[in-house]
Amino acid sequence: MTGNDILLWDETLFKDLSVLEPDYLPEYFPHRDSQLNALRFALRPALRGMRPLNCLLVGPPGTGKTSAVMKVFGEVGAHAPGVVAAKVNCQIDSTRFAVISRIYRQLFGISPPNSGIAFRKLFETVVNFLISSEKVLIVALDDLNYLCYEGHANEVMYSLLRAHEQYPGAKIGVIGIVNDASDLYCLDSRVNSVFLPEEISFPRYGEAEILDILKDRVKYGFYPKVISDDVLELVVSYVEKTGDLRVGIDLLRRSGFNAERRGSRVILSEDVEKAYEASKLLHLCRGINLLSDSEKQLLELIARADDVKAGELYKSFHELTQLGYTRFYGMVNRLQTLNYVDADFTGKGKRGRTRIIKTKYEADDILNCLKKG
Numbered sequence: 564m565t566g567n568d569i570l571l572w573d574e575t576l577f578k579d580l581s582v583l584e585p586d587y588l589p590e591y592f593p594h595r596d597s598q599l600n601a602l603r604f605a606l607r608p609a610l611r612g613m614r615p616l617n618c619l620l621v622g623p624p625g626t627g628k629t630s631a632v633m634k635v636f637g638e639v640g641a642h643a644p645g646v647v648a649a650k651v652n653c654q655i656d657s658t659r660f661a662v663i664s665r666i667y668r669q670l671f672g673i674s675p676p677n678s679g680i681a682f683r684k685l686f687e688t689v690v691n692f693l694i695s696s697e698k699v700l701i702v703a704l705d706d707l708n709y710l711c712y713e714g715h716a717n718e719v720m721y722s723l724l725r726a727h728e729q730y731p732g733a734k735i736g737v738i739g740i741v742n743d744a745s746d747l748y749c750l751d752s753r754v755n756s757v758f759l760p761e762e763i764s765f766p767r768y769g770e771a772e773i774l775d776i777l778k779d780r781v782k783y784g785f786y787p788k789v790i791s792d793d794v795l796e797l798v799v800s801y802v803e804k805t806g807d808l809r810v811g812i813d814l815l816r817r818s819g820f821n822a823e824r825r826g827s828r829v830i831l832s833e834d835v836e837k838a839y840e841a842s843k844l845l846h847l848c849r850g851i852n853l854l855s856d857s858e859k860q861l862l863e864l865i866a867r868a869d870d871v872k873a874g875e876l877y878k879s880f881h882e883l884t885q886l887g888y889t890r891f892y893g894m895v896n897r898l899q900t901l902n903y904v905d906a907d908f909t910g911k912g913k914r915g916r917t918r919i920i921k922t923k924y925e926a927d928d929i930l931n932c933l934k935k936g
């Protein structure tokens with residue numbers, strides 16, 4: 564190591580750390596042109612004062628769904644004075660009152676009166692504003708499945724989508740964002756018959772796409788020559804495992820901190836390897852956090868049991884939740900689809916083949932995420 568390789572105490576490797584923050588909305592947003600265009604097309608009627616087409620954005624974590632909506636909302640804000648947009652994170656705001664409060668705050672820039680006001684009153688204030696100002700409202704419901712888990716999805720969707728029936732002249736469109744369309748199992752026919760969304764799919768990014776996107780973050784986030792092509796490729800290989808770009812951005816940030824901690828001017832593969840231990844949990848914990856309470860209980864039973872036979876697992880699950888076999892079976896399949904568990908038929912049971920269920924991650928990592936959630 565030469566003197567030049569050593570970082571002085573007041574020096575940093577980061578040219579602009581904000582570029583590596585999770586909520587940063589990048590200028591360069593490649594590989595999502597068709598999804599952005601589909602969104603723009605669906606929202607186009609709003610620019611002419613009409614209700615837009617509703618949309619459902621579907622794709623695994625970290626594939627750019629939220630960012631795509633924020634990009635298009637930015638365009639709408641800049642070019643369409645007759646349209647107002649609001650984004651609600653349903654993980655945080657999971658009741659009808661919380662959703663409308665969030666919308667209120669984004670429309671009026673102030674919090675609604677917080678004591679004693681009913682949902683109906685708040686909703687009417689929003690709708691009356693839309694009617695009198697002749698504005699169209701677009702609401703993005705991020706992680707919409709959370710409203711299903713909390714049992715509020717139908718009332719929220721119903722209020723927004725059928726507002727025009729009760730308040731003629733109200734024009735509201737909804738963009739739902741989910742990881743998996745089957746997460747919306749709870750929507751009833753009254754909602755489905757008006758939601759009828761344009762489904763826009765966000766597939767996992769491939770290796771070349773991940774590299775392209777991360778190169779841009781490296782260019783603006785770090786000083787030149789902080790990360791070599793080889794080390795960046797190592798980062799990409801880790802991201803490829805999950806397809807979650809958030810892991811990649813987090814990995815770059817943590818690797819930079821690790822190199823700084825060593826007092827080095829360059830990020831080495833050891834900094835990335837060390838950072839991955841923390842970053843990989845980011846993906847896992849976020850995914851686990853999105854599961855319903857019963858799915859979390861089931862995953863916890865599997866993680867605690869090591870390898871477990873399906874029959875035994877069902878017995879413990881039923882004792883814990885009182886849920887029946889059909890729900891259990893559906894949840895095991897979902898945990899398998901999400902890649903948290905293996906549930907293959909192996910060995911022989913007394914009455915035929917047995918299904919052995921085990922986690923695909925370290926049980927401790929899963930239990931840690933469940934504890935954090």
Ligand SMILES: Nc1ncnc2c1ncn2[C@@H]1O[C@H](COP(=O)(O)OP(=O)(O)OP(=O)(O)O)[C@@H](O)[C@H]1O
Pocket residue numbers: 584585586587588589591592593594595622623624625626627628629630631741742765776808809812849
């Ligand atoms: N095409 C892209 N170009 C540049 N950055 C991207 C792109 N796609 C995603 N990102 C970045 O990856 C991170 C995750 O993206 P985003 O939050 O939009 O994903 P998501 O699909 O909404 O994830 P989740 O389902 O977990 O909420 C963000 O920091 C975002 O800026």
